[in-house]
Amino acid sequence: MIRLSIPLRQALARLSMPVLVAAAFGTMLLGKADTVLVERARMTLADALAPIYGVIAEPMGTVRDAVQELRFLAAMREENARLRAENERLHRWQAAALALETENALLRRQLRYVPEGAASFQTARVVADAGGTYARAVLLSLQPGQTPRKGQVALDERGLAGRVSEVGSRSARVLLVTDMNSRIPVVLEGSRSRALMVGTNGERPRLQHWPEGAPPQEGERVVTSAEANVFPAGLPVGMVRWTEGGVAEVELFARLDRLDLLRIFEFGLSGILPPEAVARPEPRARR
Amino acid sequence: MKGRPQPPMGLLRRLDALARAAFPAVSTALLMVLVSTPVGLPSALPAVTLGCVFFWSVFRPGTMGPPLCFLLGLLQDLLGFAPPGIAVLTLLLTHGLVLRIRRFLARQSFWVVWLVYAGVAAAAAALGFVLQAVLSWRLPALAPALVQFALSAGFYPGVAALLTGMHKAMRRAEDLA
Numbered sequence A: 001m002i003r004l005s006i007p008l009r010q011a012l013a014r015l016s017m018p019v020l021v022a023a024a025f026g027t028m029l030l031g032k033a034d035t036v037l038v039e040r041a042r043m044t045l046a047d048a049l050a051p052i053y054g055v056i057a058e059p060m061g062t063v064r065d066a067v068q069e070l071r072f073l074a075a076m077r078e079e080n081a082r083l084r085a086e087n088e089r090l091h092r093w094q095a096a097a098l099a100l101e102t103e104n105a106l107l108r109r110q111l112r113y114v115p116e117g118a119a120s121f122q123t124a125r126v127v128a129d130a131g132g133t134y135a136r137a138v139l140l141s142l143q144p145g146q147t148p149r150k151g152q153v154a155l156d157e158r159g160l161a162g163r164v165s166e167v168g169s170r171s172a173r174v175l176l177v178t179d180m181n182s183r184i185p186v187v188l189e190g191s192r193s194r195a196l197m198v199g200t201n202g203e204r205p206r207l208q209h210w211p212e213g214a215p216p217q218e219g220e221r222v223v224t225s226a227e228a229n230v231f232p233a234g235l236p237v238g239m240v241r242w243t244e245g246g247v248a249e250v251e252l253f254a255r256l257d258r259l260d261l262l263r264i265f266e267f268g269l270s271g272i273l274p275p276e277a278v279a280r281p282e283p284r285a286r287r
Numbered sequence B: 001m002k003g004r005p006q007p008p009m010g011l012l013r014r015l016d017a018l019a020r021a022a023f024p025a026v027s028t029a030l031l032m033v034l035v036s037t038p039v040g041l042p043s044a045l046p047a048v049t050l051g052c053v054f055f056w057s058v059f060r061p062g063t064m065g066p067p068l069c070f071l072l073g074l075l076q077d078l079l080g081f082a083p084p085g086i087a088v089l090t091l092l093l094t095h096g097l098v099l100r101i102r103r104f105l106a107r108q109s110f111w112v113v114w115l116v117y118a119g120v121a122a123a124a125a126a127l128g129f130v131l132q133a134v135l136s137w138r139l140p141a142l143a144p145a146l147v148q149f150a151l152s153a154g155f156y157p158g159v160a161a162l163l164t165g166m167h168k169a170m171r172r173a174e175d176l177a
Helices: A005-035 A035-111 B011-035 B044-057 B066-079 B084-108 B110-136 B142-176
Strands: A120-129 A138-139 A153-155 A159-165 A171-176 A183-188 A193-198 A206-208 A221-224 A237-243 A248-252 A263-265
Touching: A005 A035, A005 B066, A005 B084, A035 B011, A035 B044, A035 B066, A120 A206, A138 A159, A138 A248, A138 A263, A153 A193, A159 A237, A171 B066, A221 B142, B011 B044, B011 B066, B011 B142, B044 B066, B044 B142, B084 B110
Parallel strands: none
Antiparallel strands: A120 A138, A120 A263, A138 A171, A153 A159, A153 A263, A159 A171, A183 A193, A183 A221, A193 A206, A206 A248, A221 A237, A237 A248
């Protein structure tokens, strides 16, 4: 070690502070000027310390896991209470449903009600939007063996989507209820009044021709009507929404903007006749 | 018969003295590394560093000279992600200030020291805020500076309790030697 005289040492000690403060400012400038150097120094330090952190991280991780587990347990307790309450509510609903079911069966017995046969359906994948004659239509790809008929009803997993309008050997076209050419007879479920759902090419079809004095109520459920023997009664369609302009529209249950699978139902209805089957009226023979 | 000259310091004694001289800085550095372990908590790194430097500057300034303050500040800057140089300057200024008032501080009770330390921590947070604003030429958020001040002031009793124990142990060893 170098021996220094005492005054020199004291002078050095007194000088070291200002020099180091200047060096601190120098460090700041350096960090501002050469960010790459700082980054490299940081990474070198981090690399050197990584094994230490690795060792520390183990117990820390255990502690954190334990804390998380505790939090999870607390959450589970809360969830349990919620589920209990929900279960109770559902039990009440179940009781109501069972009561209604019995009542329904009783009423049916009294009416000599003949139940409708269960409808059969086949599923088909939507492969293309629109195209063809109609603005709002989708193309289905058919598997071999699937033979839908014209006029059959297509539903997605939530509600009515449209009707089969053309059938080929590998594909079929479904006219969606939003198309301008679509006219669907519907029933407003609350008031049992009939109306016509008319497509507008927009997102929500309009309601028209409801009976005088029974306007559709906001939020009322709209279902298909069996009138005209095209649809079975009671397929879910949507909910009534009044626009600000005073037009009754139907907010559809089906998500027509993202269809992927459609169910094509065979209800055994023959309300729509193929054009070639429509007999032209014979001119009446003159006498 | 002349008195026997004092025997030269043996290797062990010298090692012991060296260890004692190096202890504050080394322990501070180790503590900093431990505290900066990523555990998902807000970083107490500036708080711990400031507390250690303050404590050793008051009670054992010989072992916590300006060069060590500089190095510790550099370590803090590299461990954290602030622009480099801020912690260096903060620690150096803290050290310089404490050296001036340490004769007064060493005689006071813990509460007074804590109060003074809180003032130092507030000044350090303010200095950091200003420097960051100047260096990045943008007004940084005020909340981190406040949090840093609160952490610094709040951590001090714990840090001081730990270091006081060390300090007393070292003094006992020196008395024995």
